[in-house]
């Protein structure tokens with residue numbers, strides 16, 4: 001019975017900013033242990049959707065359930081606790097420049113007093129090793145790291161509390177193609193090892209196919225297609241095909257004056 005319950009279930013989710021409709025009736029089930037990729041043009045609402053699930057944006061209507069619990073009707077305290085159970089890798093890694101790497105990695109654990117500083121430092125070394133970094137990197141500052149190393153540290157921070165749910169926002173943006181593939185490999189390994197449910201948003205089709213089991217495309221506030229990530233390049237859907245192949249001509253017209 002419980003195993004049939006999706007880890008994340010979204011129903012009829014709407015969100016507008018002023019007169020601008022960004023999410024216009026999103027329905028989505030993400031089964032436990034699935035890695036789900038969301039694609040869509042710039043400004044199509046991918047980040048807003050993730051931020052709604054994180055509880056950082058309150059939608060206008062609809063429901064978002066995690067393990068069957070509607071987070072939109074939960075108390076602020078409960079919502080914050082649920083947010084703490086989600087690991088997030090931000091687009092630019094979003095590290096705190098003033099903190100050494102080990103404190104960046106264990107920031108959430110220290111903030112929630114789940115570890116004392118000496119334990120946190122040791123724990124950071126273990127997690128850094130899992131993302132292919134020498135534990136000594138823990139004593140460096142973010143400005144001393146390459147972009148690829150910063151992404152690894154961001155990934156280490158996302159997995160430090162062994163979350164049930166992982167979100168990846170443009171995990172390969174700004175990386176060379178080989179480093180992008182390396183980061184994707186680490187993401188796949190981490191998700192598998194933790195048995196987590198993952199949602200990634202990306203414009204990188206190679207990455208989407210490497211990390212995703214399932215995929216969906218967001219267009220004009222709605223999920224217009226869903227299918228296996230492996231079929232992204234030959235989905236049979238004219239809009240998805242135009243997007244994934246980067247064609248100027250097709251049913252999607254660019255609205256340049258937004």
Ligand SMILES: Nc1ncnc2c1ncn2[C@@H]1O[C@H](COP(=O)(O)OP(=O)(O)OP(=O)(O)O)[C@@H](O)[C@H]1O
Nearest residue numbers: 017020022040041042043044045046047048049258
């Ligand atoms: N807090 C906000 N207030 C007003 N408008 C917002 C806010 N957050 C997002 N938007 C608008 O919502 C729309 C969707 O933004 P969002 O960041 O989700 O797009 P995206 O699909 O993630 O784009 P990209 O791929 O370029 O990152 C945009 O038009 C954006 O300007």
